Amino acid sequence: MKQLIDNFRAVKNRIELAVKRHNVSSTPLLLAVSKKHLLEKIMVLAEQGQRDFGESYAQEGVEKIEQCTDKSLIWHFIGPIQSNKVKLIATYFDWVHSVERMKVVNLLIKHRPSEAGRMNVLLQLKVGDEDSKSGAGLDELFAMAAVVDAADNLNLRGVMCIPPPSDDFTQQQGYFNAAYEAFERLKTTYPYIDTLSMGMSGDLEAAIACGSTVVRVGTDLFGQRQ
Numbered sequence: 723m724k725q726l727i728d729n730f731r732a733v734k735n736r737i738e739l740a741v742k743r744h745n746v747s748s749t750p751l752l753l754a755v756s757k758k759h760l761l762e763k764i765m766v767l768a769e770q771g772q773r774d775f776g777e778s779y780a781q782e783g784v785e786k787i788e789q790c791t792d793k794s795l796i797w798h799f800i801g802p803i804q805s806n807k808v809k810l811i812a813t814y815f816d817w818v819h820s821v822e823r824m825k826v827v828n829l830l831i832k833h834r835p836s837e838a839g840r841m842n843v844l845l846q847l848k849v850g851d852e853d854s855k856s857g858a859g860l861d862e863l864f865a866m867a868a869v870v871d872a873a874d875n876l877n878l879r880g881v882m883c884i885p886p887p888s889d890d891f892t893q894q895q896g897y898f899n900a901a902y903e904a905f906e907r908l909k910t911t912y913p914y915i916d917t918l919s920m921g922m923s924g925d926l927e928a929a930i931a932c933g934s935t936v937v938r939v940g941t942d943l944f945g946q947r948q
């Protein structure tokens with residue numbers, strides 16, 4: 723657990739360093755990606771002041787949310803969304819980052835309970851090569867945004883992306899700049915959007931350089947997943 727706290731401080735430092743180096747005006751939020759790690763570890767970070775946690779598997783995430791005694795934590799669903807899991811996600815999570823199909827938008831509207839308040843929604847943009855496995859194109863992104871914006875149980879917050887893995891900073895920046903541009907275009911229609919979720923353990927510096935407001939870090943906080 724000492725290791726975990728050291729990792730937490732190191733990741734926070736990396737974020738601060740990137741903010742300074744790239745002259746960014748505000749520090750992005752750290753989303754601690756806790757998938758495949760035990761609730762115990764989540765609680766250790768919660769005691770250090772971490773509030774936002776990300777999960778990629780609906781059932782696993784819901785079990786943690788139910789068992790968690792700290793009700794002040796904020797839970798983000800960031801994984802691929804199967805239609806038959808939308809009801810669970812819409813019932814338990816505060817945010818969803820990985821909305822890439824209109825069908826999922828409609829199911830979120832159908833299943834988000836009014837007593838849970840508006841669900842915060844990010845639309846996942848496809849970046850990188852044509853056959854990149856996840857995310858919507860720009861037209862689909864705009865079509866989904868209109869429906870989310872009109873829904874009274876959803877809150878359109880912005881854009882998320884998962885670029886293809888790359889070790890090259892310039893290539894990483896190319897992907898993230900594309901997402902930043904899409905975010906800015908969406909903002910001309912929906913000026914209230916405020917969230918650009920991009921950057922993970924291996925590319926958070928490039929993401930911060932390109933305007934990320936949320937970095938999603940798993941491995942460099944919690945260690946390797948099983």
Ligand SMILES: *Cc1c(COP(=O)(O)O)cnc(C)c1O
Binds near residue numbers: 755778923924942
């Ligand atoms: C697992 C995951 C992460 C965290 O990735 P690391 O490389 O472990 O930091 C971030 N975003 C999404 C969507 C993920 O599924």
